[in-house]
Amino acid sequence: MAPSSLRPPRHHPSPLVVLAIAVLLVLRTADGLPEAGGGGGGGGLYREILRDETVQRLKELGKISDGDGYLERTFLSPASIRATGVIVSWMKDAGLTTWVDQMGNIHGRYEPANSTRDALLIGSHMDTVVDAGMYDGALGIISAISALKVLKVTGKLQRLTRPVEVIAFSDEEGIRFQTTFLGSAAVAGTLPESILQVSDKSGTTLQDVLKMNSFEATSTAISQARYNPESVGSYVEVHMEQGPVLEALHYPLGVVKGIAGQTRLKVIVDGSQGHAGTVPMKLRRDPMVAAAELVVTLERLCKEPNSLLTYDEECSCFTEESLAGLVCTVGELNTWPSASNVIPGQVNFTVDIRAMDDQVRETIVTSFSRLVLQKCDDRLVDCKVEHKHSAAATHCDPELTSQLKRAARSTVSAMPGRTVAAGETPVLMSGAGHDAMAMARLTKIGMLFVRCRGGISHSPEESVMDNDVWAAGLALFNFIDQNAVSEELDAGQNVVAVALAVAES
Structure with missing residues (x-):
């Protein structure tokens, strides 16, 4: 046995080291980090909330509908009012203070004590198209609520250094009043006073609808x-991607660098109503065939724009790159009196034109308007083109895009059973309009896309895999953690490291 003078001294942990270890364990537990050999909320990457509960809530919200056998929830409809109560309860469950503003937007906010920092807003829309899927809009709202609920159960909500607010916007699709972003434009402060007199198909004005739902319905109240x-x-x-790119890349998440500009038109064609069996073909002023020709003209204009442009309309921006995002759609067509044995007296249809390049979009709108008048003249019918909505292309903030990209990359690398490398987060352009376009008039914006099956959207066939819902929620949680949670935990861990170093020295 070695002499006692040669044996290494037996060190007992000093009180400082014991305290340091205890602090570290408390911090790890509060943060939801997995303990050695265990799972828990952190070890399971908060699966119960960010996947299981989120998916269940998506299904629950998807059942709240004005449609009989299909999902339809438009601005301040009865189903929208019922959905408001449900969303408010979920926000409260996440520890948020809630209220509904004068445009029907639902807010859930956590306000740190004595915070002087500006707020992080997270949101999407609660309204749907007719015969909709359950993910469009709802995914962004519920994922955000779930991310904040995880902050609550891990104790991080109380360590926020900036206000964080979830907003469920009352109208983005523009189905009821044919004007998009009623909810987010109100928050951004860009709604014109005249908006109150816009009417739906039944002739009911926006002001009437607000009053029927106990809102003040004045421009002052909306402001x-x-x-x-x-x-x-x-x-x-x-938001779900609403396109096929992420699925083709086999990647669950992507970040958005910009949103295409959009113009909505309504074309009204007036002809001569008559008997289908007695008016000779050569004497007809048929608005239906004129409208059919205009629809085909629009398709050709957007497929081969240079072939129909006049010299004055041509511009240097019509390169292959600038035309890449150009799409045109006729989504709605109505006839009067709409009887099989009657030559229509009037036909009207909607036009949706989108492009990443605003100059391209504006040139297409001008060219199509010219062609409408020209072709209606040739067919001896009267035509009018009404501009219903216009929004410039929107660019996402580069810094936010980088932060979301990092959050997505760290999320994908941590997901169980991943089959893609962590460094491959795609960067996409969005051809669909989003509330972020309206919010860009208020502040800088960032967007995260979630993979969907077949790129299908605005359809009951919308589908997002449960694990991709999980990935989206975890990425958002990571983003909030990086941008709004205090550094106390890191500081505490630094204290522990210093204490251990001192004890060892």
Whole structure:
């Protein structure tokens, strides 16, 4: 046995080291980190909330509908009012203070004590198209609520250093009043006073609908929904891709660098109503065939724009790159009196034109308007083109895009059974409009896309895999953690490291 003078001294942990280890264990537990050999919320990557509960809530919200056997939930409809109560209860469950503003937007906010920082807003829309799927809009709302609920159960909600707010916007699709972003434009402060007199198909004005739902329905009241730009630091939106790119790349998440500009038109064609069996073909002023020719003309214009442009309309921006995002759609066509044995007296149809390049979009709108008048003249019918909506292309903030990209990359690398490398997060352009376009008038924006099956959207066939819902929620949780949670945990861990170093020295 070695002499006692040669044996290494037996060190007992000093009180400082014991305290340091205890602090570290408490911090790890509060943060939801997995303990050695265990799973728990952190070890399971918060699966129960970010996947299982989120998917269940998506299904629950998807059943709240005005349609009989299909999903339809438009601006301040009865189903929308029922959905409001459900969403408010979920926000409260996540520890948020809730209210509904004068445009029907639902807000859930956590306000740190004595915070002087500007707010992080996260949102999407609660309204749907007719015969919709359950993910469009709802995914962004519920994923955000779930991410904040995880912050609550891990104790991080109380360590936020900036306000974080989830907004469920009342109208993005524009189905009821044929004007998009009623909810987010109110928050951004860009709604014109005349908006109150816009009417739906039944002739009911927006003002009437607001009054019927106990809102003040005045321009002054609506202006109260507007946020002060100085109080908002950024807006982030999670949304299903509504396209096939992420699925083709075998990747669950992608970040968005920009949103295409959009113009909505309504074309009204007036002819001579008559008997289908008695009016000779050569003497007809048939608005239906004129409308059919205009629809085909629009398709050709958007497939081969240079072939129909005049010299004055041509521009240097019509390169292959600038035309890449150009799409045109006729989605609605109505006839009067719409009887099989009657030559229609009037036909009207909607036109949706989108492009990443605003100059391209505006040139297509001008060219199509010219062609409408020209071809209607040739067919001896009267035509009118009404501009219903126009929004410029929107670019996402590069810094937010980088932060979302990092959050997505760290998420995908941590997901169980991943089959893609962590460094491959795709960067996409969005051909669909989103509330982020309206919010860009208020603050800088960022968007995260989630893979969907077949790129199908605006359809009951919409489908997002449960694990991709999980990935989206975890990425958003990571993003909030990086951008709004205090550094106390890191500071505590640094204290522990210093204490151990001192004890060992």
